[in-house]
Amino acid sequence: MGSPSDANLSFLNFISDDEFRDAVASDFREMEAARNAGAWKCVVVMAGSIIETLLVDHLLTLPSLPKTEEQLLRMELGPVIETCKNAGILSSRVEHLSVVVKDYRNLIHAGRVKRLGEKANKETADISVSLLKIIVDEVSEKRLATYGVTAEQALTKLLDDPKAFRSAYVSMLPKMHANEMRKLVTNLLPAQFGQLNEASALSSIFSHSSCQ
Numbered sequence: 001m002g003s004p005s006d007a008n009l010s011f012l013n014f015i016s017d018d019e020f021r022d023a024v025a026s027d028f029r030e031m032e033a034a035r036n037a038g039a040w041k042c043v044v045v046m047a048g049s050i051i052e053t054l055l056v057d058h059l060l061t062l063p064s065l066p067k068t069e070e071q072l073l074r075m076e077l078g079p080v081i082e083t084c085k086n087a088g089i090l091s092s093r094v095e096h097l098s099v100v101v102k103d104y105r106n107l108i109h110a111g112r113v114k115r116l117g118e119k120a121n122k123e124t125a126d127i128s129v130s131l132l133k134i135i136v137d138e139v140s141e142k143r144l145a146t147y148g149v150t151a152e153q154a155l156t157k158l159l160d161d162p163k164a165f166r167s168a169y170v171s172m173l174p175k176m177h178a179n180e181m182r183k184l185v186t187n188l189l190p191a192q193f194g195q196l197n198e199a200s201a202l203s204s205i206f207s208h209s210s211c212q
Contacts, residue, residue, distance in 0.1 A: 013152035014140040016180070020057045021152075024050050035129065041120040047128035048104025051135055052077040055084050058139050061147045061177075062087070078102040089142050094134055100127045148175040151184035155192065 009028060015021040031046035059065065059072050059080070066083050067075070075083070081098045084090040149157075154176065176184070 011136065011140075013150055013156055014143045015054065015057050016061055016143075016147065016150055016177075017057050020053050024053050027053075031129070035125065038122070040122055040125040043125035044101060044120040044128045045104050047125075047132045048077055048101040051098075051101060051132055052080055054135060054139055055080045055089070058089060058143055059083065059087070061143065063146075077104065090135070090138055094131065094138060097127065097131045097134070100124050101131060104128075148177055148180065151176075151180045151188050154180075154184055155188045159192070 009025045027046045027050045034042035056072055066087055085095045
């Protein structure tokens, strides 16, 4: 994962759901602002929220859901982590480190903080951020293997390194999920290159990459 101050947050492009991606980007910026201000409880809460969203988003892309979509959307972080561990998405190391954030919601409620003795300090905040980075790496790797590249990843590759995109498109585009290809062709490419039909959109990829 790149520097936390990356303005474009392009490392989040592996997230397939647009609303999830926007929520994670917002939470990530808030987490970094809290980290810079030394607001450790906010850091842990934001890290937990981001991790939960990342994992649920990935679970929802699996060909065979471990639970129903409604169940996944209602699950809290502890059960989500356990489900991901059982599905081979997360390593045992991540599961063990996750004890720091799995009950992050407790930090929001003063009564629970007092009753359960929950607390957050710089150490737990640093561990939470490190855990988030590890999970981003593990989930993005699994996502690429099971789901392929997202439309956002394909467009970013095209714009950042057109020549590399052109050489990789043979392996990249045919493996894209149908929903991602549809989003690339009908939403992202027209927004980038103007209103295009499908044939023109795909043609624009290669003409753009060949001119660089």
